Amino acid sequence: MATKEKLKTKAARLREEARETGKVVFRAPALVRTAECAIRFLLGALLSGAEIFGGYAPFALGLVGASGSGLDGFCALLGACFGYLTMQGFAEGLRYTAACILAFSVAFAFFDVKAYKKTWFMPVAAAAMDGITGFVYLSDQGWTKENLVFFGTELLLCGASVYFYRIAFTPWTEKREEEGLTPRQTVSLLLLAGTLMLTLANLTLSGQLSVGRLTAALAVMATASQGGIGVGATVGVAAGLAMDLAAGGMPFYSMAYALSGVMAGAFHRQGRLAAALSYVLTNGLAVLWTWQEGLHIALLYEVFIASVIFLVLPQKALRQVGALVAPQPRQDTRERAMAYVRDRLEETAGAFKELYQSMRATLRPGRPNDGDAAVVFDRAADRVCKRCALQASCWQRDYISTFNALNDALPAMLDRGKGEGGDFPAYFANRCVKFPEFLAAANEEVSALLYRRQYRSRLQENRAAVCRQYGELAQVLGAAAAELGAELVPDPVREKRLRQYLAAQGIECQLAAYYDEAGHLRLELEGAGLSPLRQKEGVEKLSKLVNFPLRVVEGERRDKLVLVQSEPLMAVAGAACRRKDGQMISGDTGAWFKHDDGALYVLLCDGMGSGRLAQRESALAVRLLEQFLKAGVRPENALQTISAALALRGEEEIGFTTVDLLRVDLFTGEAAVYKYGAAPTYVKKGTGVSRLTGASLPAGLAGGEGGAPDVSQLRLEAGDWVLLVTDGVTGGGPDQWVRDQMTAFSGGSPRELAEALLEESQRQVGAADDRTALVIKLTRR
Template sequence: MAAKGKLKTRAARAREEMRQTGRLVLRAPALVRFAECVMRLLLGAVLAGAEIFGGYAPFGLGMVACSGSGLDGFCALLGACLGYLSFQGFVEGLRYAAAAILIFSVSFAFYDIRPYRRAWFMPAAAALMDAVTGFVYLSDRGWTAGNLIFFGTEVLLCGASAYFYRIAFSPWTGKREEEGLTLRQSVSLLILGGTLLITLSKITLFGDISVGRSAAALAVMVTAYKGGIGPGATVGVAAGIGMDLSAGGMPFYSMAYALSGVMAGVFHRQGRLAAALAYVLSNALAVLWTWNEGPNIPVLYEVFIASVLFLILPDALLRQVGALVAGQNARQDTRERAHNYVKARLEATAGAFRSLHEALRTAFGQTPPNDNDAATVFDRAASRVCKRCPLQSSCWQRDYVSTFNALNDALPAMLERGRGEGEDFPAYFANRCLKFPEFLAAANEEVSALLYRRQYRSRLRENRSAVCRQYGDLADVLGTAAAELGAELVPDPVRERRLRQYLAAQGTECLTAAYYDEAGHLRLELEGQGLAPLRKPESVDKLSAVLNVPLRPAEEDGRRDRLVLVEQEPLMAVAGVAARKKDGQTVSGDTGAWFKHDDGSLYVLLCDGMGSGPEAGQESGLAVRLLEQFLRAGVRPEAALKTLNSALALRGEETGGFTTVDLLRLDLFTGEAAVYKYGAAPTYVRKGKTVSRITGSALPAGLAGGDGAAPDVAKVRLEAGDWVLLVTDGVAGSDSDLWVRQRFAAFEGESPKDLTQALIDESAGHGGATDDRTALVLRLEKR
C-alpha cells in the first residue's frame, strides 16, 4: 500500500539520519505533522464522548472516517478507542471501538482504489460499519420503535459527521482558498464545533454549571457581536442543537441561543456592553418562558460567565472573528440588497392591509344576539296577549295539546305568506280565543321579526364568507410576494463595476448594487453620504451614458443617504383632467388619481361614489386611497380590486353606499394595457381617428360581495400616438354617449387638458349638470 510504503520510507530515513549524526532532529514540517496527529488524537477522544439520546455516540467514528488511512487516521483511531472506553465503559465502548477499527481497516484496505477518493465513500463505509456493530447491541436492547429511531439517527449522523468533518479539515489538508472559507467549510466547522461542545457540556463546575454550555454561549455572543443578526442566529441554532442533543430533552437551548444570538446581533453596533446585556436578558427571558418545565437556573450562571469572558476578550481575537464573518457578508451584499427590495414590497403590502383593517374596524360594531327559532313566534305573542286573559290556564295548561296542534298547523302557511290570516287557524281555536284579533296581530309582528332575523343571519353568513375570502386573498397576495422574495434577482456585476469606477472618479464613496428586478429591468441602489449631486437630472443622464441604460430616480423614501435608480421606460404618457361638481353641491363625489410604479407600470384610477356630496366623495376617496396603496405595494390589480370590493361590501352593511371603479394599467415598456371596471362608465381608446368603446357588466364595488364579484377586464395594446379617455357617468349625461365618441375622434389638438375641458363644458347640454362630472385623458408618446 502507498501509505504503508510512505511510512516505511520515512522511518528508514530517520534511522539513517540518527545512525549518521547520533541524534534525531525534528524539522518544522515534522513538528507540524506531530501537532496535527496530536490534534486528531485529541479530537477523536473528545468526540467519542459526545453522546446523544442518552448513550449514542457516533461522532468519534466520523472523525476516524474523515482522517484517512495514514498516520492521521491511526491517531484518530487511537484517540477514539481511548475515548469510547473511557466515556462509555468497557461493554458499550467495545462496540464503538470495534466499529472504529473496522472503519480504519476499510480506509487502509481501499486507499488505492478510485471510489475511495469520492466524497461519499468513507461516510457510507462509516455508516455501514456502525450499523453492523450496533445491530447486535440493538438486538439485546429490544426492537422497540424508540430504539429503532435512535439507532437509525445514529447511523445517519455517523455518515454525515464523516462527510462534514472532512470538509471542515479541507482548508488545512487541501488547496487553500485565497478569499477565505467557503460557505460549506463554514457550516462544517460549525458542525465540528457543535459536536465538540456536546462533550464539553458534560464537564461541570460548582455542581450544574457546564463548561461546554458556557463556551457555546461565548461563541454565539462573539459571532453575533461581530457578524450581526444572521451569523448570530446561525451559530446560536448550531450550538443549541448540540446542547439539546446532549441533554436529550426539548429544544430549549436551540430556542434560547438562537433568540439571544438575534438580540445580540441587533445591538452589535452599540458596543460590547449593549450586545452582552441583550444576550443575557434574552437568555433570562427564555428561562422565564420555560419556567413551567422546571427552572433552568444554571443557564443564567453560564451566560453570566460567558458575558464576563466576552467583555475581557482581546480586540485582536474579535477582529479575527470579524474578518471571517465580514468576508462571508461581502460576497452576499448585492444579493441581500436585492432581497431587501422585495422585503420592502412585503412590508408595504402589510401596511396596505393594516389600512384596510382600520377602515373596516371603524364601520363595524357589536352584533346583538337574535333568535331564529320559529317556535318562539307564538311564545312571544302569547306573552304579550294571553298574559291577562281569563282563559289562559285553559288554553295553555288544560288544553295545551289542542292549542299546540292548532298553532303548529297554522305556522307553515304564515311563514310561506309572510303573515297570518284567520283561516290559517282551526275554527275551534279561533272561536274559543277571546282576543283572537290581538293574538293574530302580535303573531304577525313576530313572524315579520323572525323573517327579518333570518334575512339578517343570511347576510351575516355572507359577510363572514366575505371575510374568509379576504383571508384567502391575503394569502394569495403574500404568497405572490413571498415567491418574488425567493425568486432569483439577477445581479449585473459588469454594470456594478462600472458604477463603482464612475463614483470613485467623482470622489463619491458609497455602497452600490446593480441587479434586475422580477420584470427584468435594471435597478441600482446607492447608499452612503454625499449623494445629493447624483439626484440632479444631468448627473442621472451621465450615469445613463456610463451604463448604457436610460435611468430615472425611483420614488423617494425620504432618506438622504440612499438613492435608487431604475431603468427608464421607452414610452411616456401626457395626462389631462377636468372635473365639475353637481350644481348646488360643494363637494364632488368623483375621485381620481394616477401614479407610476417602479416596475414601469402607469396606473390611472377614477371612482364615482353613490350620489353626490361629501358622503359620496368620502366613499370614492376611500376606494381610491386603498386601491392606490395596494397597487403601490405591488399587489396584482385583479387581486387588489377583489379585496377592495369585499371590503366595501362589508363596510356597506353599516354605512351604506357603493362606488364605481375604473382602473387602467399601462406598461410603459411594452405598451400592454388592461382596463378593469366595477360598474364604471365606458372607457374610450382612440387609434388614429378610430375610437373603440370598452364597457363592462360588473356591479359597482360594494354592491356584490359574492364569489363571482370579479371585475370586468379588457386588454388592449397601445402605441405612441394613441389616446385613452376615462369618464364618470355624469359626462355622457342622460343622452347616448355617441357625442362623446364623435367629439373624441374629431379633436385635432395636442393638449389632453383642452380635450377634457371641452368634454366637461359640452356635457352640460346633454343632461350632465345633474351629476358630478370628471374626464381624464392620456396621450401616449415615445420618450
C-alpha cells in the same frame, strides 16, 4: 495571409480617398488604432532595457510573441529591435533582435493554423527562438553551472512573459465587458508594470537616485492610500520583486516595499499625510534592519522625494487610482435584492393594516340571534296570554288543540310575512278572548323572525366575504413569496463601472446594481454625498455610464438613492371635473401614479349618489387601491379585496362605488382596463375610436363568484389616447357624440380634450350628476 490582405485593403482604400478628394482623412478609429500601435512600439523599446542577472533581457521578446502577427505585433517588433540595438549594444542586441524577428515570423506563418490559437503555442515558440539564438551566443562563453541556471531561467521568463502579457492586454484587445479585472488580469498587469520598472531602475539621477525605484515607491504609496492593506501589500511585492531582479541581489526591496505598502494601507482612512508618514517611517526601519547588508541610503532619498510628489498630487488623480483599485462591496448584491422584495412585503402588510383600521369603525358585534319559528307564538303568549283568564284552559287543559291550531297557521304567516284571522281554525279564534291582541303580537314576532333570518343570511354572506378576503390575502402573499424566490439577477459589470466612477468622484457609498423580476435595471446607492447624483446632470452621467436611461425613484431618506431604468413610453395626463347642480362636493375621485416597475395606473371612482357621502366612498376606494397597487399587489387581487371590503362596510351603512382602473406597461405598451360597474372607456388609435364596456356590478355590491371585475386587454403605442369618464358625462344615454368629439379633436393637450368633453356634456345631458373626464396621451420619451 489574412492580415496581409487586410492591410492591403486598408491601404487601397486610403489611396482611393486621396485620389478622389485630394487628402487623406483619418477617422476616429484610425487615430485610436495609431495610438495603440505607438504604445506597442514604446513598450517594446522600453522592455528591451529590462535586464535581469546582469545581462539577460527576454521581456521585449515576450511582448513581440504576445502581440501576434498583425499590425500590433509588427509595431512591437520594430520597438523591440530599436530598443535592443540601442540599449544592449550591437552584439547582444543582434541576438535578441534575431529572436524577435523569428518569433514574429512564426506567428505570421502559422496565423491560420489551429494550433496557433492555443494558449501554449506562442509562449513555447518565443522561448524556442530565444533558446536557438541564445545557444549560439552562449556557446562561445562556455557552459558553466551559473550560465545554465540563468539561461534556463531566461527561457522560462520569456515564455511566461508571452503568456501574461497577452492576458494583460485582453481588456484592451478583446473589448469585452467583464466584472472589472479578473485576478489573472490584475496579476498580469502588475507583472507588465514590474518589468517596465526594470528598465527605469537602470535610469539614475545624480548617479544614485533610481527613477524606477522612485516610481515604484510612488505607485505603492498611491495605491495603498486608496485601496488599503491588501492592495498596498500586493503592489509592494510586485514593485519590490522588479527592483530586486534589476539589482541582482537579495530580496530587500520586496520586503521594504511590501511592508511599507501594508502600513500605508493601514492608515489610508486617516488621510494622505498619515499614509505618507507611515510609508516613509517603515522604509527607514527597513533600512536599519538590513544595516549589516549595507546601508541603502539612496532608498531613503527616493522615498522622501516620492512622498513629496504624493502629497502634491491632485486629488482627482488619486481618485482615478482609487477607482482602479476599488474593493468589492461588503454587502452582497443578492442581499440588497432580497431587501427590496422584503420592503415590498412590508408595504403590502401596511396596506392590509390600513384596510383593517378603516373596517374596524363600521364592524360591531351583533346581538344573539334566533331563527327558530316555534318561538313566534311563545313570545306572543308571554306578552298577551299571561294576564288572560283562559290561560290555564288554552295552554294546559287544551294544549294539544292550541298547539295544532298555531302550527297550522304558521306556514301561511311565514309565506305572507304576517298573519290574518283566516289562518287560524275557528274553534281557536272564537274561543280566544284576546285574539286581536294575540294576532298583532304574533305578527310582530313573525316580522322579527324574518329580520333575524335576513340578518343571519347577510352575516353568512359577510363571513363568506371574509373568507374570500383571506383567500385574496393568500394569493397576494403567495405572489410576493414567489417574487421573493425569483432570480433577481445582479449586474456585476455595471456595478464595477459605477463603483469606479463614484470612487473617482470621491463618493463613498454602498452600491447594488441588479435586474428586477421584469428584467429592468435597478440601482441602489446608500451613503453620504449623494445629492449631486439626484440632479439632472448627475442622472444623465449615470445613464451614459450604464448605457441605460435612468430616472430617480423619490424617497424620504436623503442618504439613499434609488434609480431605475427609464421607460421608452411616457404619459401625459389631463383631467376635468364638474359637480352636480346644487352640490358643493363632487362624489367622483380620480388619481394616477407610476410604479417603479414602469407601470402607469389611472384610477377613477364614482361614489353612490353625490355629495360628501359619495365622495367619502370613492376617496376611500381610490386611497386603498393606490396603496395596494404601490405595494405591488396585482390589480385583480387588489380590486377584489377592495370590493369585498366595501361589501362588509355595507352591513352597517349602505355604500358602494364604481371603479375604473387603467394599467399601462410603459416599457411594452401592454395595457388592461378593469371595471366595477364603471362607464365605458374610449381608446383612440389614429382616427378610430373604440369603446370598452363591462357588465359587473359596482364595488361593494358584487359578491360571491360574480365579484371579479371586467377586464379588457389591449396594446397601446405612442400617439394613442385613452379616455376614462364617470357615468354623469353621458347620463346613461347615447355616447356617439363622445367618440365623434375624440375623433375630431386635433389638439395635443389632454386637459383641453377633457374640458371640451365636459362642455359638450353640459349641452347634451345637463348637470344632473357629477361629471369627471380623465384623458391619457402616450408619447415616446
